[in-house]
Amino acid sequence: MADGRTASGENLLYLTDEQLRQGIEAMFFAYRGFTADPDRILSDMAYGRAHHRAIHFINRAPGTTVNNLLNILGVTKQSLNRVLRTLIEDGLVESHVGTVDKRERHLFLTEAGQALEGQLSDAQRARMRAAFRDAGPDAVAGFRTVLEAMMDSEMQHAYTRLKESGA
Template sequence: MAEGGHQGTPGSEGLLFLTDEQLRKGIEAMFFAYRGFTADPDRILEQHGYGRAHHRAIHFIHRSPGTTVNNLLSILGVTKQSLNRVLRTLIDDGLVESRVGKRDKRERHLFLTETGDALERELSDAQRERMRAAFRSVGPDAVVGFRQVLEAMMDPEMRRHFQTLKDSGQ
């Protein structure tokens, strides 16, 4: 086993001791990749007068239909005031439906409407297309490594959220 508990591939020993310059290039690659990853959805969102906060809310409501406002707050890491603004817009525009909890009347459970599902599909299709093309160009080993790097960069709480979504098989 290589340092950090990860099994190295032949010739990967040098990657365990990255220089500041190599790390800087990785950071910059993340910035530019994120810009590319969000560019297509940003254009779609702009046509509707929405931003990335709306996209994130739509994405996670789609992934966990019936999620509570508190759970969404935890996943997104935003203030209640900020999330309420986003949700109010999405509800008023007919993309999200808020239902009173059956067990706890204080809870609000969130669901996408047909219109919300259609927008989510359009946004996700654009991102899936970009990821599919990138994954195809680098091959399966790089895909596995990419996922491992992303998971290793997550804070423990976010990793738990990610694992829950991953395990739900949705």
């Protein structure tokens, strides 16, 4: 079809509850697979997924503020502070006082933090690369479209800003 949808794709506009349940379950198990490798790496360090997310987004936008990270992660300040305190104490993250606003704390990964982030990302990139290769470019584009459509509007804006930042 001219708009990129296949005849079978047209049928997906009218999903049954059973098809939606299967999609939900596939997403659940895919997420478990996607996080399994980093979880194994982090478990040896007594870290969890909150640590991984913080490390990922600090790496993605070096110098990001604690407030920006709070907005991206959607966690409480208390929860993020526990994670950051551990990462800072363990020498993976550095916190610098803002030059313009002394109340701001800017976050950077140390060399050790960058090495850990690389290890975590390499594992996830390998899994995604294999899945994307197997699925093909049309499926990858469709997958991204579905993920973006599932985001709340606030998250879509944060995601768009992150993509546009080129970080």
